[in-house]
Amino acid sequence: MRTLSIVTGLLASGLSLQASAYVIDANLADWGLTRTxxxxxxxxxASVKAWAVEDQTGGIxxxxTPGYGGQAYDVEALYVDYDAQYLYLALVTGHNPLTPNGGGxxxxxxxxxxxxxxxxHEFGLETTxxxxxxxxxxxAVSQWGAGLWGAANEGPTSxxxxxxxxxxxxxxxxxGAANMGVYAVDRHFFYEARIPVALFGPYWGxxxxxxxxxMNCANDSLKADPVPGASVPEPGTLALLPLGLLGMIGLARRRA
Known part of the structure; x- marks a missing residue:
């Protein structure tokens, strides 16, 4: 039965490749974030695949980077995770999602x-x-907004x-919610998103x-770099992993 024990361990390991199930509610506690x-x-x-933080503060x-605006245009943190079915995103910003275009x-x-x-940037997820x-x-994006800062932008806007x-x-x-990070009085807004990875087609994996x-002016921007695509689980392959390992368990039992 030693073989069965090893295969059972592999099965548990395979299932652990799945990201934790995130509730898409803009409450980022399930990402491990706190407000203390x-x-x-x-x-x-620790299981989150990639993240970047650049918290700043101040007035307008x-x-x-590269523009101005203080907390109202601050992009503070971006988080990326995925499993066999979904790509998950979390964003913390000082920019209110209801901010209109126009009037400065x-x-x-x-x-x-x-x-x-x-x-x-081949793909875009519409936020609002x-x-x-x-x-x-x-x-599949054919035209992106460019923001105000030209070549200084890290990437496109909308x-x-x-x-x-x-x-x-x-x-x-x-x-806005305060008391996150060392700038305790700053107000923060939270995004959470989930995308079926199958929508990326052959790009995924x-x-x-x-x-x-x-934001549309690109006064501040943030980029996260997940692990190389070669280690991104492909939906079909990882979904079949438990079935294949169960077959190995059956074979181990017959040999025992």
């Missing part, structure tokens, strides 16, 4: 995905439903044109990729 007024508030669960004239204000941008990490796009829709590939989910808060977010 300490720098550790930004550190997620405070310099960010700039609305929220969309999540951008660059497979191959070559600056060509602007420009006649469907909130939560994953698009989806202007593209083909809808299918629907994910996007949820965000519209009331084939290449390394970046996830990028900014």
């Amino acid at each position: 007024g300490r720098v550790a508030d930004w550190t997620p669960n 004239g405070t310099r960010l 204000q700039y609305a929220a941008g969309d999540f951008a995905f660059d497979f191959g990490r070559n600056g060509n 439903g602007s420009n006649d796009k469907t909130r939560g829709g994953l698009y 989806i202007l044109a593209g083909d809808l590939l299918g629907l994910g989910e996007v949820v965000y808060t519209t009331t 084939g290449e390394a990729f970046d996830v990028h977010w900014t």
Whole structure:
């Protein structure tokens, strides 16, 4: 029965490759984030595949990267995780998702995905439903918004044109919450998203990729770099892993 014990261990290990099931409700506690007024508030669960933090503060004239705007245009943290079925995103920002375009204000941008990490952002996830796009829709993007800062931008801003590939989910808060990180009085807004990885087609599992977010002016932006695509679990392969291992268990029993 030693073989059975080994295979059972492999089965448990295979199942552990799945990301924890996130509730898409813009409450990021299931990512391991806290609000205790300490720098550790930004550190997620160890299982999260990639994350980036760049918390700043200040008034409207405070310099960010590459623009200005202080806390109201601060992108603070971006988190990426995935399992065999879904890509999960979490975002913390000082920018209110309800901010309109116009009158010196700039609305929220969309999540951008660059497979191959070559600056060509092939896909976008619509965050708020602007420009006649469907909130939560994953698009093969043919035209991106460019922001105010040209070549200084890390990536694009919002989806202007593209083909809808299918629907994910996007949820965000519209009331600012304080006491996260060392700038205790700053107000933060939270996004959470889930996308079926099958919508990425052959891109998923084939290449390394970046996830990028900014608002429409691109005053501040953030990018997270998940592990290389070669180690991204392909939906069909990983979904069949438990069935294959169960077959190995049966074979081990017959030999015993």
